[in-house]
Amino acid sequence: MPLDPTAVGTTSEPRTSSWHSKDALLYALGVGAGTTDPTGFELEFTTENTNGVTQKALPTMCVVLGGGLAGPDSPLAKIGTYNPALLVHGEQGFTLHKPLPVAATVSSVSRVAGIYDKGKAALVVxxxxxxxxxxxxxxxxxxxxxxxxxxxxxxxxxxxxGPEKVPERAADHVVTYHTRPDQALLYRLNGDRNPLHSDPSFAAAGGFDTPILHGLCTYGFTGRALLHTLCDSDPTRFGAMHGRFSSPVLPGETLDVHIWEQADGPARFQTRVGDRVVLDAGTVTVS
Known part of the structure; x- marks a missing residue:
């Protein structure tokens, strides 16, 4: 079997990476801040020199920071051989140990946390x-x-x-955001240059009529809805988020983020395009 389950526990060497004010602004625009906010332009996330406004970073930006998981020194390169065309992003989560700054330098270490046998597929964490x-x-x-x-x-x-399903009752909140037809072209400037999201011929080879939106872009749109709805737009209250990708989104489609508040435990969420679920089994921890 090409994959090597003994690679669990493999770690990378520490990698140093930095981001700056401009990167935080670009990320915010890439996940729709400003143009899709029905209450304003989210100037604290989209500008750095507005009078009386202090720039802030969107919590979900951490998923594009830390040096990434690609490259010959990545633990992903140690798990064995496989066809990259058969790899899909299944789930994404993060925990913030303190508020994310608009500029910082971090030292990051990545590891293979698990390799699981799902029968017809492997799950690598x-x-x-x-x-x-x-x-x-x-x-x-x-x-x-x-x-x-x-x-x-x-x-x-x-x-x-797998994570529990979202509640069967009606959501407590539904936030609607419209993605732009060129959303993927903007979001890719955050670092993910996979041609699946920009090259029509490459997308066609993958079975899509048109380039699809990055899953982490949908994730960022969803995070904005959670931030504004559950945290009063205060990033310092945003602690953790986890969700499962279930269907691709096409640039220009409309996202409906359904949010359930719970008396005990984290809030739950599910993002849909019409009746199609695109981000499922979501949890978010706020303070």
């Missing part, structure tokens, strides 16, 4: 811990679950059960 070099304190932890079709069936551990 990668985690990254980022430490703020300014004070040597943890800044954020991210977790990505990757499904690799055709790489299961070796008789290994199937892994933990």
């Amino acid at each position: 990668l985690e990254t811990e980022a430490t703020d070099t300014a004070d040597d304190q943890p800044l954020f932890t991210t977790s990505s679950s990757l499904f690799i079709r055709g790489e299961g069936g070796w008789g290994g551990d199937r892994g933990p059960a």
